[in-house]
Amino acid sequence: MQRRKNMAQIQYMFYVFIIILFVFFIPTKSTIRALRMAPCKARADCSKLMCELPKISWCFHGYCECVQV
Structure with a gap:
């Protein structure tokens, strides 16, 4: 038991x-x-591999974000 x-x-x-x-x-x-929001100062700081196509990475207000093309 x-x-x-x-x-x-x-x-x-x-x-x-x-x-x-x-x-x-x-x-x-x-x-x-x-x-995914990595800090950045310019668009070149953002990784191109961060986003899935058709989106691209863009530096927006100090952070990398995926933006629709």
Whole structure:
């Protein structure tokens, strides 16, 4: 009986761990966008590989952003 109780507790802790993982570590679109905004002073500072086509990287208000062509 004790063994079943221990196994149930392990399973419960595993489920709690998964829930915590999803709540705190799953990125949203806003966090992905924030990570892409690199600081810049001129357009040359922005990486060309940062954006997917047909968008290009552009220095806007001191940060690189992807802009539609």
